[in-house]
Structure formats: C-alpha cells, structure tokens
Amino acid sequence: MQGKKIKNGALESALNTFLAEKEYLVMGFEKDASNVYHRVFKDSLDNYALMSPVFATNGALYLRRLFAKGAQIILMLRPCEIRSYVELVKLTQIEPENIIAVSVDCFGTVSSKTEGDIPAGEALKGLTKDAEKARWACANCRERRGVVGDAGIRIDANGDYWALPYTDKGQAFLSLLEGETSEAPAQMAIGPAEPRPAFQIDMKEFTKDFSKCIMCMNCRDMCPVCYCVDCVFNGDEYLPKGDALFNKVFRAGSTGMPRGKELFHLIRMYHVSQTCVGCGACEEACPQGIPLTKYFKGVSERLQGMFSYMSGRSKDEIIPYLTFIEEELKDAED
Amino acid sequence: MEDRTAKNPEIVGFACTYCTFKASEMAGSLRMKYPEGVKVIQVPCSSRVDPAFVIKAIFEGADGVFVAGCHPGDCHFIKGNYYTRRKIAALKELFDAFGMKDRLRLFWVSASEARRFVEKVTEFYNDIKEKKNAG
Numbered sequence: 285m286q287g288k289k290i291k292n293g294a295l296e297s298a299l300n301t302f303l304a305e306k307e308y309l310v311m312g313f314e315k316d317a318s319n320v321y322h323r324v325f326k327d328s329l330d331n332y333a334l335m336s337p338v339f340a341t342n343g344a345l346y347l348r349r350l351f352a353k354g355a356q357i358i359l360m361l362r363p364c365e366i367r368s369y370v371e372l373v374k375l376t377q378i379e380p381e382n383i384i385a386v387s388v389d390c391f392g393t394v395s396s397k398t399e400g401d402i403p404a405g406e407a408l409k410g411l412t413k414d415a416e417k418a419r420w421a422c423a424n425c426r427e428r429r430g431v432v433g434d435a436g437i438r439i440d441a442n443g444d445y446w447a448l449p450y451t452d453k454g455q456a457f458l459s460l461l462e463g464e465t466s467e468a469p470a471q472m473a474i475g476p477a478e479p480r481p482a483f484q485i486d487m488k489e490f491t492k493d494f495s496k497c498i499m500c501m502n503c504r505d506m507c508p509v510c511y512c513v514d515c516v517f518n519g520d521e522y523l524p525k526g527d528a529l530f531n532k533v534f535r536a537g538s539t540g541m542p543r544g545k546e547l548f549h550l551i552r553m554y555h556v557s558q559t560c561v562g563c564g565a566c567e568e569a570c571p572q573g574i575p576l577t578k579y580f581k582g583v584s585e586r587l588q589g590m591f592s593y594m595s596g597r598s599k600d601e602i603i604p605y606l607t608f609i610e611e612e613l614k615d616a617e618d
Numbered sequence: 619m620e621d622r623t624a625k626n627p628e629i630v631g632f633a634c635t636y637c638t639f640k641a642s643e644m645a646g647s648l649r650m651k652y653p654e655g656v657k658v659i660q661v662p663c664s665s666r667v668d669p670a671f672v673i674k675a676i677f678e679g680a681d682g683v684f685v686a687g688c689h690p691g692d693c694h695f696i697k698g699n700y701y702t703r704r705k706i707a708a709l710k711e712l713f714d715a716f717g718m719k720d721r722l723r724l725f726w727v728s729a730s731e732a733r734r735f736v737e738k739v740t741e742f743y744n745d746i747k748e749k750k751n752a753g
Contacts, residue, residue: 483715490716516670524678535679547677551670554712586715587708605708608700610690616707618723618742 287448287468288461290437295445298460300328302358311343312360320402322346334360334388334437337403337411339419340396342508342565344368348377356382358457359433363387364425364563366433367596368508371559374603377511384453385433389474392422395568409473421564421577426585428474432596439473446472482589483582490579491540494549496572499542503566503576504552509559509595517548549576553583558603560584561595627681627746629656631739632671634664636694638686640729645736652736653743663687665698669709676721682746684739686725699726720749 299310303325314323315333322343325332343365359369366387372378392412394403403411411418412425422428430436435454438446446468449455458465501517504510516522523544524532533539540546562581570576588594591604633639639660645652661667664687672683685706687699706724713719723742727735 485716487716487718522670522674528678532678544677547674550673550677550712550716554669554673554709557708557712583712583715587711590708590711591704605701605705608697608704610700613703613707616703616710616724617726618738 285448285468286465287438287446288458288463288465289468290445290447290461291463294462295334295437295447296329296332298462299325299332299358299360302460303328305356307354308356308358310358310360311346318402319396335390335408336362337391337393337408338396339393339422339564339568341506341568342368342563344372344378344508345506345565347383348372348508348511353379353382357384359383359385360388360437361385362390362393363427363430363432364390364561364596365508366430367427367561368559368563370432370596370599371509371561371603372511373599375509375511375559380599384435384457386435386437386454386457387430387433388437389430389439389472390422390425390428391474392418392425392428395419397568419564419567419577420575421562421567421581424480424562424581426477426562426594427596428477429472432598438468440469441471441473443473480585483579483586485579485582491546493574493579494545495540496574497542497545497549498572499545499548500571501548502569502571506565506569507552507556508563508565509556509561510552512555516551523547549579553580556580557584557587558591558593558605559595625747625750626653626655627743627750628679629653629682629684629739629743629746630675630680631656631658631684631686632661632664632667633658634687634694634699635660635662637688637692637729638664638725638727638735641727641732641735644729645732648732650732650736652739656739656743663693663695663698664702665695665705667702667706669705669712672706672709672722676718681750682721682723682742684723684725684742686727686735686738689726689728692728720745 302308310325313320313333313336314331320333320336320338343361366385369385373380391408394417412423430438434451435457436448447458449458560580564577566576593604642658667685675683687702693699713722725738
C-alpha cells in the first residue's frame with residue numbers, strides 16, 4: 285500500500301497547519317507529567333501525545349454528545365475509538381461529512397484507576413503481554429492496528445511512523461504531510477490479533493459477578509455505542525415494581541436487590557451486541573469493579589461471528605439486525 | 619389422573635396477529651386443547667418483539683418464552699419476519715452462552731395451522747415441565 289513515511293515532527297507541523305484555518309479542530313491526546321487524556325486543540329498543539337497509554341473514556345462518546353455540525357475535525361484516536369465512531373456513523377448519530385478519522389496504532393493501555401507511572405518506551409511495547417498491568421480489554425483486543433477509519437498511522441518494525449490513506453478523506457489528510465508517497469512495508473510492528481475461543485459461562489458465575497452491581501448505570505452512560513436518548517431504563521418503568529416485583533419474589537422465592545440488575549445487563553448486552561467494540565469503557569466506569577468487558581466483549585464477538593460481522597471494520601457493512609438475507613438461518617426455527 | 623404435586627410452568631408467547639394469533643383463535647373455535655400455562659400476547663408483527671421483552675419475561679418469572687410469526691416470505695408487512703429470524707437467532711446464541719438456550723423458541727405458524735400451533739406449544743410446554751420437575 286502507498287503511504288507517507290512521517291519524518292520527525294512532521295505530523296505535529298501538519299496538524300498545526302490544519303489548525304491555522306478558522307474553525308478547524310484536532311481531537312487527540314494531551315500529556316502532562318503523570319497522565320494522558322483527551323483534548324480538543326484549536327489554535328495549536330500543546331503537549332500533544334500521539335498515543336495514549338491510559339484509558340479512561342472512549343473518545344467517540346464526546347462526538348455524539350457534545351459536538352454540533354460545522355467545525356472541521358481531525359480525530360487522532362485509538363483504533364477502538366475510531367471503530368465506535370464508524371458504528372455511530374452507521375447509526376446516524378454522528379455526521380461524518382466534516383470529520384477525518386485517523387486511527388493510530390495502539391500498544392494497549394493501562395486503566396486510569398491504576399496508581400504509578402504510565403508506561404513508556406519498551407515497557408509500552410510489551411504491555412499487552414503483561415496481564416498484571418494491561419487492561420483485560422487491551423490484552424484480548426481484536427484490532428490494535430490503525431487500519432480503520434479514513435487514514436491510519438502505523439508503526440513499522442524499525443519504529444518509523446507511516447501514514448496510510450484508506451479513503452478520499454484520508455488522501456486529503458496525507459496531503460497535509462510533507463514528503464513523497466512511497467510503498468509502505470507489509471510487515472508492521474503490530475500484527476493482527478489471534479482469534480479467541482467462543483464465550484461460554486454459567487448463569488451462577490454471572491449472578492456472582494453481578495451481585496456487586498448497584499445499578500448506577502455508569503456503564504450505560506459511558507458506553508460509546510449505547511446511544512438511545514430514550515433508554516428503556518431511564519426511570520424505573522422497565523424494572524419490576526409493585527405487583528410485578530411481588531410476582532417475581534413469589535415465583536422465584538427470593539430476589540436480589542437492587543432488583544432487575546440481571547435484566548439491565550442482559551438487555552444492554554443484547555442491544556449493543558452488534559456494535560460493541562470491546563473497548564472496556566464500561567468496566568472503566570464501573571465503581572464496583574465488575575468484569576463487564578469479559579461479558580460484553582465475549583457476547584458481542586459471539587453474536588457478530590454469526591453474521592461474519594465485525595463492528596467498526598468498514599462503513600459499508602450494514603449492521604446485521606438492520607438487514608437480512610432470504611435464504612439463511614434455516615435452523616433458527618424450532 | 620394428573621399428578622397434582624407437579625409444578626406447572628408458565629410460558630409466555632408473543633404471537634403475530636396476522637397468523638399465529640389467528641391460529642390460536644382457530645384452535646379455540648375448533649375446541650382443540652393446549653396447556654393453560656401458555657399465555658399468548660398479541661403483537662402486530664413478530665418483528666415488534668424487541669428481544670428485551672423476552673429477557674424481561676424470563677427474569678420476571680416465565681419458565682419459557684416463544685416468539686411465533688408467519689412463515690418466511692409470508693409476512694403481512696413483506697419482510698418483518700426476516701428481521702425476527704435474525705434477532706431471535708442472535709438472542710438464542712446469547713442464551714446459549716449463558717446455558718439457558720432451552721427456554722426460548724421460535725415458531726413459524728400460519729393462520730390456518732391451528733393443529734401445528736397446538737402441537738408446537740404443547741411440545742414446548744411438556745419439555746419445560748419435564749425440566750422444571752426434574753431438578
């Protein structure tokens with residue numbers, strides 16, 4: 285594939301040229317001594333970081349909630365964030381017209397809850413093999429390569445950075461960079477992920493894990509693809525109450541409190557099953573430390589596998605529940 | 619004589635008003651019997667059933683849930699039941715991951731198939747009853 289090799293500092297100067305225009309923005313990461321976090325830059329890049337080794341939230345969340353149309357934005361985010369962005373574009377939650385999405389290769393991240401120094405250099409490159417430090421979601425990530433969105437920033441085996449275009453908007457992004465296009469190496473530092481076995485769990489273990497849930501619904505609020513404004517769990521209309529709660533208690537003999545947490549999590553698991561990117565923002569937001577990613581990622585991979593679909597891979601793939609093939613799923617009927 | 623100590627399950631069914639619900643009415647007018655534990659809910663099309671309804675029914679006390687609609691290709695709204703098939707097949711996969719696949723079924727029953735409706739429902743009821751009383 286044709287791409288541009290990025291010289292030292294060329295990317296920052298390209299983005300600064302872009303920002304010199306009126307109403308042009310760059311969304312990326314800012315670093316300080318102890319942390320790295322999302323930032324929207326307007327006039328120039330200060331303390332800019334290309335990669336963020338700390339995961340607190342998924343950047344696509346801000347695009348659907350906070351930004352109106354109008355400004356030109358370049359996103360310089362992780363592959364999981366760009367994948368959520370692609371899914372939200374398909375769900376018509378984001379207007380993609382003025383946005384150039386650039387996915388940057390990711391070496392994995394640590395949780396924003398962990399204490400201590402943020403990993404850098406060699407420690408960062410081997411992060412995903414270090415199960416102690418890396419987040420579970422990153423150690424089992426499906427796509428760490430910057431191969432999604434309009435363009436990608438890839439790192440080759442020698443540690444050089446490459447910019448690769450995937451769409452016309454990606455070409456426009458590349459034209460900001462100085463230098464000539466040349467053939468990019470096929471072998472990059474980060475390869476494709478290995479497939480994981482199908483998710484299978486006992487209901488007892490599910491109950492045990494979720495017994496800690498306090499129904500704060502932070503997981504729903506911080507999920508980038510759980511976008512419904514009128515969620516069925518707003519208020520308590522959907523949860524058993526009054527007669528329905530008595531009915532539940534008398535039938536089952538007992539009920540866990542807060543009631544309806546299995547209901548909440550299973551329904552959410554189904555609703556995001558085709559769009560979940562497995563970023564682990566839900567687990568990051570959970571105050572109780574429930575291993576949510578294990579469930580949501582496992583279920584979504586299994587359900588996406590049924591339709592050979594992968595969330596956020598391409599804007600042209602239709603979300604499976606919104607389409608059908610006449611001759612399929614012959615064994616669905618009992 | 620029926621065993622009175624046996625636990626009787628409750629089954630919730632979502633039935634398309636144009637076919638399966640008509641079939642259940644026809645079964646009634648033909649004096650066919652199906653278990654009284656089966657509660658049929660009329661929906662305008664089987665694709666109206668959000669899988670959330672099924673999960674809610676199961677976690678609020680139903681022992682089994684079935685979703686029933688027209689045969690593929692016969693939908694009153696042209697293609698509703700194709701969407702149902704995808705959604706319910708995916709929901710079954712979700713239930714399979716949690717080891718409770720046997721609690722959900724999907725039937726295709728047309729308006730004239732009263733006998734088929736009774737057979738399918740009775741078979742499902744008996745399977746659930748057997749499991750409920752075994753453990």
